[in-house]
Amino acid sequence: MSKAKLVVMISGNGSNLQAIIDAIESSQLSAQILAVISSRANVYGLQRAENHRIPSIVFYQTTTRADYDADLGDFVANLKPDWVILAGWMRILSMNFLRHFPNRVVNLHPALPGQFPGTHAIERAFTAAQQGQIDHTGVMVHLVPDEGVDDGPVLATETVPIYHDDTLETVEARIHAVEHQILVDTIGKLIKN
Ligand code: GRF
Numbered sequence: 001m002s003k004a005k006l007v008v009m010i011s012g013n014g015s016n017l018q019a020i021i022d023a024i025e026s027s028q029l030s031a032q033i034l035a036v037i038s039s040r041a042n043v044y045g046l047q048r049a050e051n052h053r054i055p056s057i058v059f060y061q062t063t064t065r066a067d068y069d070a071d072l073g074d075f076v077a078n079l080k081p082d083w084v085i086l087a088g089w090m091r092i093l094s095m096n097f098l099r100h101f102p103n104r105v106v107n108l109h110p111a112l113p114g115q116f117p118g119t120h121a122i123e124r125a126f127t128a129a130q131q132g133q134i135d136h137t138g139v140m141v142h143l144v145p146d147e148g149v150d151d152g153p154v155l156a157t158e159t160v161p162i163y164h165d166d167t168l169e170t171v172e173a174r175i176h177a178v179e180h181q182i183l184v185d186t187i188g189k190l191i192k193n
Contacts, residue, residue: 004031004191007081009089010038014045016087016108019180020187021052029188034079037072039091069096076100083190086144087183090119094147105144106190108183110175112138112157117150126171129162136161137171139178141186156186 008017017036023029036049036056049056059075061068072093076084077100086093086107098105111121115137125137138159142152158178162171 004029004082004187005080006031006033006083006085006187007076007079008033008036008085008087010036010043010045010087011040011090012043012045012088014043014048014088015176016179016183017045018048019184020085020087021048021054023184023188025052029184029191031187031191034081037076039089045088066094066096069094073097073100083187085183085187092147092149093144098144098146103143103145106155106186107142107144107150107152108179109140109142109150110137110179111140111150112159113140113142113151113154121150122172122175123168126162126166126168129166129171134162137175139175139182141182155190156182158182 006020008020010017020029020033024031024033033054036045036054038046038056038058041058046056046058059072073096082104084101084105086105088108109121111117111125116124125134128134136159138157140154141156142154144152160175160178
């Protein structure tokens, strides 16, 4: 069976990218990363790509958002990926990009479906827990059909408890550990189909 071809899009630390790389290198995932694309320069995720000799590119916005998404869509489509993985990609993608990859763009979000969409999801969940509104949050992986933020057909979810003696840092660490696993597991299921 040929390896699934992935493009991984990041904006920062890239710990989820690292989880995918590690799963590939340990043969847990039968995949190859064609390229890592970052929306920001000088982020550690780019170093991770370099460490593993994966081609990477920073895609700056120099034009309108519509043109940026169209250019980015053309660039990624030329790579001919089977799957586009948004692993901490912090920009909303419009149809100029998404139209190239129907049912092929996968996003990871550190909250459960319908809860805390957008940025600072973990901080907002932690604050809600401190106020006694919730006692758990979670992680989801979903398809990105359109511009809906952290919304789309759900592929996997996992709840993550928030305890009374948690700090933001302990909640973040618990969520990131779950993210790394659920993202790799979900990619594994997708590429077997
Ligand atoms: C993750 O929590 C992801 O869900 C969110 O941004 C974070 C990226 O972490 N959208 P990393 O860059 O993979 O370490």
